[in-house]
Amino acid sequence: MGVLFQVLVFFFLGSFLHVIWRVLFSCWISPSRTHLKLRRNGFGGPSPNFPLGNYKEIKRNCMKAAVPSSDNNNNTTFTSSGSSKICNDIHSSVFPYFSRWQKAHGKVFIYWLGTEPFLYIADPDFLKEMSSGVMGKSWGKPRVFKHDREPMFGNGLVMAEGNEWVHHRHVITPAFSPANLKAMSSLMVESTTRMLDKWTALINSGNPEIDVEREITATAGEIIAKASFGMSYENGSKVFEKLRAMQITLFKSNRYVGVPFSKLISPKKTMEAKKLGNEIDALLFSIIKAHKNSNDGSSQKDLLGLLLREDPVNGMSGTKMLTTRQLVDECKTFFFGGHETTALALSWTLLLLATHPEWQNKLREEIREVTGDRETDFTKVAGLKKMGWVMNEVLRLYPPSPNVQRQAREDIQVNELLIPNGTNMWIDVVAMHHDPKLWGEDVNEFKPERFKDDLYGGCKHKMGFLPFGFGGRMCIGRNLTVMEYKIVLTSILTRFSLSISPAYNHSPAIVLSLRPANGLQLILQPL
């Protein structure tokens, strides 16, 4: 009995010490060692306190940035002529901590999310040097984000790596071909027309103020639901609502990604996201099953239908290209990657056009020249050049994807600096798009003509303009976005003129994407 008792005591004591050691190792010893190594490799940055890393400073700076600095706290000025101006100099308000650290440590430094080191990059030269020898398939995505965003993206294309990414990219790319996009243009016109009819009814009933961001996000959700799964909004709304709810659960709570055991801080939210994730998966599984069973050929036009074809354009005959599990993840990826980003590009555009009525007129003139009085379609939108400049300028000033992320899967040498295998990278797109050294002193002005004769808008460095990312992992949906953007904007501009509502409070914020924190209220007048 005595011996058994002793064995049990040793066992429990041993286990307890083992747990303590593991906690100590992952929370302090291992990150402290990495911190020292990175310092020795020449990387500076704010000093972390493990296990929180730099979270304290991040939260402190965010709170400071949220405090209004003057009486006119909405960053919108109305002039005597009734027109309005907004401040496009947004980097220090959306990323106050990066803006502060940049001043102290330059455009490349290390900061810490909990016990995870992140290499911050806002220097296109460094980025070019770093990425020049690395192929798309050799990049990783930060494991902490993969884990955190698992319910949203699963192992879909945004998160896939290595040969799995190559396979998915190869299978999915043909679905975004011009011929397939063309088939989607009529559903875009249809959804937009329904939204605009609703706006007209609202205006006629005496409500000319419309939160365009809310409206366009819903319509873009409808479009992506139809384009991805071939579903009507009514049928797709269950998936749509759950996907939105999950996004809010994941991103509106106080989060400490990278801090060990941080999920235990808000177990309710973690469970909620997991539950929603499972419900969405179940819905998508049934949608895919229904697609597989439908023989009428109509489903083939949407992205899912195209991915379900067994004999696709690219000559992969006979075999199923993606498993049902993989298709579920890709459907979620299209939804999250595709609808909000496009909706935000359109919403920020309407805001900038509301403050620049001369550009509303220029675009209307171009639309008249290019489309005549006929309905917009796929072939016509390519001719809307000025609209293309406006789109680029909006994506520069208000990039819906405010950063691009990578993880090194091998040691990378950049000049005299060695980036160790496993280092996370955070490329600050907002910072580069607002850098006067790259764009000139008028960097914060809305000047679509920058893009007139130059794909890079006169940026001094080709890696300084990255609204859709870079290299082999560049956004796969960009052509779909351009088409949707032009179709929706053409429809809006031909029916309404836009101005800012006094209710609008200009406060761009990051909730995964770069979005207006308090909606985007405009006054619309039928033309």
Ligand code: HEM
């Ligand atoms: C204005 C609209 C959009 C913006 C600003 C945007 C931005 C981005 C960015 C910055 C990336 C990361 C690229 C990188 O890591 O280098 C990305 C990747 C991706 N986007 Fe988009 N995107 C938009 C629209 C769409 C649409 C409409 C879809 C699909 C329906 C889509 C699907 C994807 C996918 C699947 C990836 C992962 C590509 C890969 O890693 O191979 N995006 N996007």
